[in-house]
Amino acid sequence: MSKQYVETKVIPFYSTNATQEMNISSLFNEMLLVSEHQLHAVGIDSQQMVQHGIGWVVTKYHLEVQRLPLIDEQIKITTQANSYNKFFCYRTFTVQDAAGNELLTLISNWVMMDIKERKLMPIVPKVMEQIDCEYSEDVWRFPRIKRIKDAKQKKQYQTRFFDIDVNGHVNNAVYLDWMLDSLGRDFLLSHQIKSLDIKYDREVAYGQTVQSSVQLENNSSYHQISSDHKTNAQAQIEWTKRND
Incomplete structure (x- = not known):
């Protein structure tokens, strides 16, 4: 070590x-x-x-x-x-x-x-x-990440030059912005992250359009980033309400 x-x-x-x-x-x-x-x-x-x-x-x-x-x-x-x-x-x-x-x-x-x-x-x-x-x-x-079955909220994003890192693909932190942004302002202002798991499956390249899908269940959100009908990343997040 x-x-x-x-x-x-x-x-x-x-x-x-x-x-x-x-x-x-x-x-x-x-x-x-x-x-x-x-x-x-x-x-x-x-x-x-x-x-x-x-x-x-x-x-x-x-x-x-x-x-x-x-x-x-x-x-x-x-x-x-x-x-x-x-x-x-x-x-x-x-x-x-x-x-x-x-x-x-x-x-x-x-x-x-x-x-x-x-x-x-x-x-x-x-x-x-x-x-x-x-x-x-x-x-x-x-932890095993639960796959989305019924996404009610979806947003599209166009990858930019400034999203690309030295390895030639979208920086891993950008995926987190796409995922969290899809939850909307009201949710993010009223909730705090307790835990987060994310798995990167396929890289995203410059110029690609991605879709950020999210499914909410109780105190958890399940996320998927996809492009060209293939999954690029998956995540699950546990939340607590602010001031609880």
Whole structure:
């Protein structure tokens, strides 16, 4: 197991919304930036990996939330590459407030991608050794995501140039914006995320039109991003009402 890597941040106003809480997409991007800094600290340059045709791609997230960071709040983000096997790498994140109270935890599943061929490739052991990440045959299990059967709410989005990351496809955080936006303003102002699971099935490219579908059941929402009649991502979110 690799060493923990820690950074302290202050939440800027542009990473928050009308609730004064940090946007989920901004939160995920900030946590991934910290993991990127850990790689840089041991001499791994993701840009150089991309130039050599190799990219990191996240396939699953499991998020547990006590509360989201607030505007101007100081937080501490801790990350660790826990283990890897032939095709998967597992990384965890925790976010704490200035007093050391845990705000949220994130578990993630990563793969390496051959950027030219657009297909998965075996994890490169040399890269994992540089961050002291141990090899293990253990496969981490993530919650199974319930598929949508009867979506009452659907919205379409056109992918933009600014949605595309260095791997040549839509950044994983953009999917979260598409999913949450489909719930509408009133719901988002009156509910808080308790947990979130998301699975990325197929990449979305520049210029594609995607459909964000959502099905609400009690305190849960079930989401699907699709394009060309194929599923790109699925998610399920547990919610609590604000002020409950």
